[in-house]
Amino acid sequence: MNRGNSRYGLMAEFAGHEQVVEAAKRAYQQGYRRMDGFTPFPVEGLAQALGHQRTALPLIVLIGGICGGIGGYFMQWYSMAVDYPINVGGRPFHSWPAYVPITFELIVLAAAIAALLGMLALNRLPEPHHPVFNVPGFGRASSDRFFLCIEAGDPLFDPAATRQFLESLKPESVTEVQE
Amino acid sequence: MRTRPKTEQVTERTSSPLGYPSSLLAPAETYESVTDTIGSIVLTRKHPRSWLIGFAIAFSLLLLLQAAIGYLFYKGVGIWGINIPVAWGFAIVNFVWWIGIGHAGTFISAILLLLHQKWRTSINRLTEAMTLFAVACAAMFPLLHLGRPWVFFWIIPYPDTMGLWPQFRSPLVWDVFAVGTYFTVSLIFWYAGLIPDLATIRDRATTRARQVIYGALALGWRGSAVHWQRHQSAYLLLAGLATPLVLSVHSVVSLDFSVAIVPGWHSTIFPPYFVAGAIYSGFAMVLNIVIPVRKLYGLEGVITMRHLNNMANVMLATGMMVAYGYLMEAFMAWYSGDIFEQSMMANRAFGPYGWIFWALLLFNVLAPQALWSKRVRTNLTALFFVALSVNLGMWLERFVIVVTSLHRDFLPSSWGMYRPTFWDAATLFGSVGLFLTLLFLFIRFLPMISISEVRELVAENEKGKK
Numbered sequence: 001m002n003r004g005n006s007r008y009g010l011m012a013e014f015a016g017h018e019q020v021v022e023a024a025k026r027a028y029q030q031g032y033r034r035m036d037g038f039t040p041f042p043v044e045g046l047a048q049a050l051g052h053q054r055t056a057l058p059l060i061v062l063i064g065g066i067c068g069g070i071g072g073y074f075m076q077w078y079s080m081a082v083d084y085p086i087n088v089g090g091r092p093f094h095s096w097p098a099y100v101p102i103t104f105e106l107i108v109l110a111a112a113i114a115a116l117l118g119m120l121a122l123n124r125l126p127e128p129h130h131p132v133f134n135v136p137g138f139g140r141a142s143s144d145r146f147f148l149c150i151e152a153g154d155p156l157f158d159p160a161a162t163r164q165f166l167e168s169l170k171p172e173s174v175t176e177v178q179e
Numbered sequence: 180m181r182t183r184p185k186t187e188q189v190t191e192r193t194s195s196p197l198g199y200p201s202s203l204l205a206p207a208e209t210y211e212s213v214t215d216t217i218g219s220i221v222l223t224r225k226h227p228r229s230w231l232i233g234f235a236i237a238f239s240l241l242l243l244l245q246a247a248i249g250y251l252f253y254k255g256v257g258i259w260g261i262n263i264p265v266a267w268g269f270a271i272v273n274f275v276w277w278i279g280i281g282h283a284g285t286f287i288s289a290i291l292l293l294l295h296q297k298w299r300t301s302i303n304r305l306t307e308a309m310t311l312f313a314v315a316c317a318a319m320f321p322l323l324h325l326g327r328p329w330v331f332f333w334i335i336p337y338p339d340t341m342g343l344w345p346q347f348r349s350p351l352v353w354d355v356f357a358v359g360t361y362f363t364v365s366l367i368f369w370y371a372g373l374i375p376d377l378a379t380i381r382d383r384a385t386t387r388a389r390q391v392i393y394g395a396l397a398l399g400w401r402g403s404a405v406h407w408q409r410h411q412s413a414y415l416l417l418a419g420l421a422t423p424l425v426l427s428v429h430s431v432v433s434l435d436f437s438v439a440i441v442p443g444w445h446s447t448i449f450p451p452y453f454v455a456g457a458i459y460s461g462f463a464m465v466l467n468i469v470i471p472v473r474k475l476y477g478l479e480g481v482i483t484m485r486h487l488n489n490m491a492n493v494m495l496a497t498g499m500m501v502a503y504g505y506l507m508e509a510f511m512a513w514y515s516g517d518i519f520e521q522s523m524m525a526n527r528a529f530g531p532y533g534w535i536f537w538a539l540l541l542f543n544v545l546a547p548q549a550l551w552s553k554r555v556r557t558n559l560t561a562l563f564f565v566a567l568s569v570n571l572g573m574w575l576e577r578f579v580i581v582v583t584s585l586h587r588d589f590l591p592s593s594w595g596m597y598r599p600t601f602w603d604a605a606t607l608f609g610s611v612g613l614f615l616t617l618l619f620l621f622i623r624f625l626p627m628i629s630i631s632e633v634r635e636l637v638a639e640n641e642k643g644k645k
Contacts, residue, residue, distance in 0.1 A: 017638055024404075036403050036404060037403070037404035038401060038402045038403055038404070039402050039404060039407065040379070040402060040634055041375075041407075041631040041632070041634040041638070042407040042408075042410070042631070043404065043407070046407070047404045047405055047407065050404055050405070052404075052405050052408060055408055055409045055412050057412045057413055057416065058416060061413075061416050061420075065420075076347040079336065079344035079345075079347065080346075080347055080348070083344065084344050088348065091348075095348060098348040099347060099348075101353040101356070101357065101427070101434075102352070102353055102356045104427060105353075105356040105359075105360040105424075105427070105431075106356065106360070108360055108364060108420050108421075108427075109360040109363060111420050112363070112367050112368075112417055112420050113363070115371075115416050115417050115420070116367045116371055116413065116417075118413070119409050119412070120398065122409050123403075123406045123409055123410075125398045125399055125406070126395075126398035126399050127399040128395075128399045129399070130399065130401055132401055133401065139382035139383070140382075141382075141402045142375070142378045142379040142381075142382045142400075143210060143211065143214045143379060143382070143383070144209070144211045
């Protein structure tokens with residue numbers, strides 16, 4: 001942070017998705033780490049170029065699915081074989097094949113809910129306001145422009161040098177992001 | 180505002196060496212033009228008069244449904260034609276029909292995503308919405324059919340004061356879980372895909388109310404690369420989860436029948452045959468909706484002839500599977516040597532409901548054979564009517580399965596006839612009204628094509644031009 005100045009970072013605007021990936025790679029080589037790209041569609045390789053190799057989401061979904069499956073099977077076993085056993089034509093109380101469909105459905109249900117909520121939680125959404133929205137023209141990040149923002153919190157951040165670096169990447173414009 | 184390039188002629192002429200329409204996107208489309216084309220339907224464009232007329236018709240049918248349900252709750256299920264032996268009349272026919280229609284959406288979204296079928300991109304949003312609305316219509320029917328619909332929650336497991344549990348060995352309870360899960364997962368899948376597009380609408384909205392509403396729905400999405408990475412991961416995982424789910428739902432529905440011992444129901448072919456039929460009728464409904472919508476809203480550049488051609492091909496393939504199912508049912512009835520199966524089959528074809536069976540073969544097996552011809556597949560009117568015929572045929576198929584199997588079972592002393600009443604028909608047409616009303620509102624207020632996914636196609640198009 002620059003002595004109480006409420007600067008969030010510097011934002012460069014690009015016209016094409018290949019440029020923004022290239023710019024992200026260059027910035028990473030320069031040693032910048034606290035930065036983010038903003039694009040109207042998922043640009044392949046951009047997150048990797050920014051240094052985010054993998055996400056924890058598959059693990060969350062796996063855990064959700066396992067919980068759903070175990071919980072679903074337990075519910076059926078407990079209610080049908082323990083809590084309220086009913087003798088249907090002499091069949092065993094713990095008639096596991098009949099429990100398969102509901103167990104399967106609950107695996108899928110719990111895993112899908114984990115996928116949505118996990119994605120939102122990791123992304124810290126909903127977040128109604130964020131400093132990047134202060135950039136004039138940032139609305140085009142959801143239409144046809146590609147942005148790269150280097151945050152002021154980065155140890156290498158220097159208002160003049162970083163601006164110079166971003167301008168060397170030939171963006172459409174470089175804007176200061178106000179907090 | 181910029182006018183969109185006229186794209187239809189260009190699209191139709193871009194053909195592959197085989198002579199099939201090949202392009203997924205008109206060559207002139209850019210990031211801006213797709214945002215405009217799709218976003219402006221929600222934001223700025225004046226709606227065609229046909230939207231208003233269509234909505235008025237749909238809403239009138241919805242009011243009819245309300246009247247039918249109101250009278251049903253007042254009087255009871257006796258207002259329908261159901262009785263012993265045919266206790267499952269229109270309500271179950273409609274349930275199975277609607278849930279089948281609801282299969283194309285997730286099939287297109289999930290299975291075709293995993294198979295890297297890029298043509299799904301322009302139609303997945305609309306068909307997912309169609310799935311949700313069809314499943315909503317479907318889920319209504321078993322509840323209405325309950326007799327005491329106000330205690331429907333007894334089929335949900337919760338620690339109640341009666342100390343009872345649902346019977347988890349019953350396919351009817353499996354149904355509750357299958358349909359409930361299918362609806363929830365479809366909703367999650369649809370909403371997850373919508374978030375970035377809602378952000379697009381938010382950023383382009385000009386009135387305060389729209390900015391607030393779409394902004395709240397977009398959850399503050401800002402297109403961050405890290406967010407996209409997790410979003411894509413979640414989307415792919417949801418597709419992977421939805422894929423076996425699609426196949427399971429209609430299989431479970433078919434078990435409602437095949438676990439019973441009634442001749443005409445008790446058959447191992449039911450699960451795969453129901454799933455094929457579901458995808459068949461689902462694609463037919465997609466065509467019936469997409470053909471008029473793309474025309475009215477000028478979406479020919481995004482939903483091209485290639486899409487329609489592919490959907491017709493899927494319909495032809497699944498239609499042949501369904502025809503194979505009919506053939507095998509008849510063959511097994513003869514081959515099993517079971518007198519009840521044989522008399523069921525004879526009654527199905529030559530009994531009092533025989534004409535419905537032959538109509539079903541006409542609409543569902545014979546008419547779709549026209550799709551072998553490329554001229555039919557690329558002719559919008561012909562394609563529309565073939566799809567309509569399939570939708571009708573699939574409804575008749577469910578009628579044949581439900582009613583003709585039930586009305587004559589093992590004991591001739593318990594045979595009977597089922598005659599639908601006015602209220603049966605009112606509920607059926609009313610549910611069509613509910614479906615269309617929701618669909619009209621969706622087209623009016625939400626982006627009906629995934630804008631962010633079409634942008635990916637644009638990016639590829641540009642790469643191709645270089």
